[in-house]
Structure formats: structure tokens, C-alpha cells
Amino acid sequence: MASGVHEQWSSRMAFIFAAVGSAVGLGNIWRFPYMAGENGGAAFVLIYIAFVVFIGMPVLMAELTIGRRGGMSPINTIKKVALAAKKHPRWSWIGGLGAFGGGLGLLSYYSVIAGLVLAYIIKGAFGAFSKFWADPSVAGLTGDAANAAVRVQSAAEINTLFADPAMMVIWHLAFIGITVYIVARGINAGLEKAVTYLMPALFFILLILVGYSMATGEFAMAIAYLFEPDFSKVTSETVLAAVGQAFFSLSLTVGTMLAYGAYLPKTISIHKSAAIIAASDTGVALIAGLAIFPLVFAYGLQPDAGPSLIFETLPIAFGAMPGGQIFGTLFFVLLAIAAITSSISLLEPAVSYFEEKQGMNRWKSAIFAGTAAFTIGLLSVFSYNTWADMTPLGFIGITEINGATANFYTLIDFTVANIIMPVGGLLLAFFAGWVALRKDMMEEMGLPEGGIFEIWHVLVKYVCPPVLIFIIISGLT
Numbered sequence: 001m002a003s004g005v006h007e008q009w010s011s012r013m014a015f016i017f018a019a020v021g022s023a024v025g026l027g028n029i030w031r032f033p034y035m036a037g038e039n040g041g042a043a044f045v046l047i048y049i050a051f052v053v054f055i056g057m058p059v060l061m062a063e064l065t066i067g068r069r070g071g072m073s074p075i076n077t078i079k080k081v082a083l084a085a086k087k088h089p090r091w092s093w094i095g096g097l098g099a100f101g102g103g104l105g106l107l108s109y110y111s112v113i114a115g116l117v118l119a120y121i122i123k124g125a126f127g128a129f130s131k132f133w134a135d136p137s138v139a140g141l142t143g144d145a146a147n148a149a150v151r152v153q154s155a156a157e158i159n160t161l162f163a164d165p166a167m168m169v170i171w172h173l174a175f176i177g178i179t180v181y182i183v184a185r186g187i188n189a190g191l192e193k194a195v196t197y198l199m200p201a202l203f204f205i206l207l208i209l210v211g212y213s214m215a216t217g218e219f220a221m222a223i224a225y226l227f228e229p230d231f232s233k234v235t236s237e238t239v240l241a242a243v244g245q246a247f248f249s250l251s252l253t254v255g256t257m258l259a260y261g262a263y264l265p266k267t268i269s270i271h272k273s274a275a276i277i278a279a280s281d282t283g284v285a286l287i288a289g290l291a292i293f294p295l296v297f298a299y300g301l302q303p304d305a306g307p308s309l310i311f312e313t314l315p316i317a318f319g320a321m322p323g324g325q326i327f328g329t330l331f332f333v334l335l336a337i338a339a340i341t342s343s344i345s346l347l348e349p350a351v352s353y354f355e356e357k358q359g360m361n362r363w364k365s366a367i368f369a370g371t372a373a374f375t376i377g378l379l380s381v382f383s384y385n386t387w388a389d390m391t392p393l394g395f396i397g398i399t400e401i402n403g404a405t406a407n408f409y410t411l412i413d414f415t416v417a418n419i420i421m422p423v424g425g426l427l428l429a430f431f432a433g434w435v436a437l438r439k440d441m442m443e444e445m446g447l448p449e450g451g452i453f454e455i456w457h458v459l460v461k462y463v464c465p466p467v468l469i470f471i472i473i474s475g476l477t
């Protein structure tokens, strides 16, 4: 499609499902709860919500607006909008940084984690979690002693998978394969069709799981944990992490929303859509926390285990609970659905660019971009085993990041979430506020002078850039 004429979403519903599907992902159900856990619970949650409203939402509106205005892949869209304002076409590098550095970089390890999720669906379905409690080493123990013994079992389960690069590669490949297949089929027959089935399923499963958690877990403790802040735990790194998480969770700064905006029919309201997307995304993150933490607390487990919260801590609880086999399996099905509706949006920006630039067809583009993400992802796979202790930046003294060994995986995640995303967000806000023509943005949003438009414009112009610069600098130093 060298002309740059892409397919369009066939309805408002299809677009909302696709965009919410993109936003709601591992970021909400896996990353948000452990980030909140590591960063002191409610204080992080409050800061996070403030960033979603004052930084995330304006950038989301900016991306959808610029995307629809340009109507092409992120790179060419930004170029068009810049040229319309008589500015330098090199602004399109923001789109390039996003689609390639951010999108494919993020997809590379997103897929590795999602691969673990697929493996855990199978494990859960075959009763692996209850076997932890049936182990002879646990027999006769109660309370904390039993938990500690079960924890050893659960850790062994995930560590065996980590230690097996071949298995990890297979699951990673399976997940990228599904992603490529859906994207290759196109906007309507691929992305849209997938989200139309998967998103209702996702909401349904999520509600079942919260209900289950409410019935069987320590719900009040989870509420206190997520909503009673202790600001003494807040540091500049917490704030940087919260900004990164807001961008990550709303699928911003890597071209996803620019691309999804480009397929948006002119009749659909951007500011209303953005509000629905942000509210659903934040709602799901909080609800996921309310599904997870009551179970964690019910068994006296630690909420701050980090990335292993979902794979190590939670299965301990599922293993002990009535119906844990079914609900535990459902939980990982939920994660897999959330991950797939997001990973397709990570591949799309690069694919739409190849279609335009190289005139490649979608199948070729999708396979090409998918192969790139798969290959980079191998670095993350090996970070869990063979190369776990290898620190590629050790020669300049970077051997640890926030307490984790700075192996390839840690470095890629840190670079994408804590550098590319905040910097990308800064550039996008700046671009929308200072580079793009104000009247173009207003016309594209279909809003009158003043009111919502003015608030948005002040935020992207005067609030987002300085706040982001400050956060980036203080978080990195």
C-alpha cells in the first residue's frame, strides 16, 4: 500500500476495543501490581493516577489527533504534520524512535513474559499449583513454615522453566507467531476481529476473578494496601517509575496510538475515546490489584516480590485455594488475552511503515518485523539462564539497576520504560504543543476554541514538557 491508504476501523466500538485492548495488557495485570508492591503500594498508586490524568491523557489525545491528521504510519504521519506546519521533516524521527526502538524493543521481551504466561496456562490446567502443597517437604507444616516450604516448590517450578532456554524460546516463538498471524491479516480481518472476541472475554474473566478474590481472600487488606498511602516511601525513582508505567500502560510513545489514530474515522470523538481508554486502563489495573493482593495476603505472602509476584507468589495461593486449579488457570488465560491484544499493537506501527515505505505486503511486513522482535527477544530469554549474570554495560560500571542485575533483559526494560518512554512522551507533547499547528490540532479534534481544547493545549505545551524533563533528569541521576 505505497499510497499510504490504510484500512479503517469499521466502527467506534471496534476502535475502542482495539485501543483498550492495546492499553490493557501485561502492564496492568503483571507489571502494575508488582510496581505498586515494590514502590510502597498506595503512594505509588496515587502518583500513578495523577500522571495518567495530567500527562498520560494529554499525550494520548495528542497521539490520536496527530495520528488521524497524518493518516499514515507513525513516521510518515509525523512528517506530514510537521511539514503542514512548515517545520523540519526530521521530526519524524520521534515516530522512528517509537516504532523501532520502543515498539519492537518492547515487543521483544513482552513476548518472552507472555510466553511464560502461556506455559503457566498449561501448568495450571494440569494442577501444578496444588502439587506444591502436596510435596513431602510441606507435609506436617503449618503457617509460615508451610508457606516457606511451598515457596521453595513454587520457585523451583518457575526456575526450572527459566533454566530451560529451549522451552523459553519455544513459548516466545509461539507468542510472536500468534501476534504476527493476527497482524498479518489486516486491521479489519485481523486486529479488529481478534479484539471483538477477546475483549469481552477479558472483562468477563476479570470480574469472575475479583469476585472469587473477594469471596476467598483478604479483601480489606488489599484495599488498604492499594489506597492508604505512605508517602515516606516515595523517592525520585518512584516518580520516574510511575511516569514510565503510565506511558507503558496507556501504550504511549512508541507509535501504537499514532497508528491506531490513523485508522480512526473522522466522525469519532477523540477526547471522549481518550477518556474511555484511560479510565478503562486504570480501572483494570486497580481491579487486577484487587484480584491479586487479597490472595497474596490471605496466605501471608509478600506483596513486593517484584516481577515474580505473578509467577511465583500467586501460584502458591492458587495451589491452596478451593477451586484454585480452575481459577488459577483462568487467571493465566486472562493474562494471555491481555497480552495478545497488546502485542498486536506493538507490531502494528513497524508493519504499517514497511507497507508504505517498501511497498511490502502485510504478510511480508509482519513476518519481517516479527522476526526482528523475536531475535532481539532471545537476549531476554538468555538473561534468565545462560546470561543471567552477564552485564553488558559492566565495562562502564553499570552492573545493577534498582537492585536487579543489569543483564540484557533488565537493561532493555529499563531503557524502554524509563528512558525511551519518558523521553518519547516529552517529544510528543512538545511536538503537539509547539510544532504542530494549533488550528490543525483543533480542527482534527473537532473541538471549539477554549474549554477542553484549551486545557489540552496548555497541558501539552506548558505542563508536560517541564514536568517530564524534571522527572527524567532527577530519576536518572
Ligand code: TRP
Pocket (backbone or CB within 6 Å): 022, 023, 024, 025, 026, 027, 028, 106, 247, 248, 249, 250, 251, 252, 253, 254, 255, 256, 342, 343, 345, 346
Ligand atoms: N499497554 C500495554 C500493557 O499495558 C503494552 C503495550 C502495548 C504498550 N502497546 C504499547 C506499551 C505501546 C507501550 C507502548 O501491557
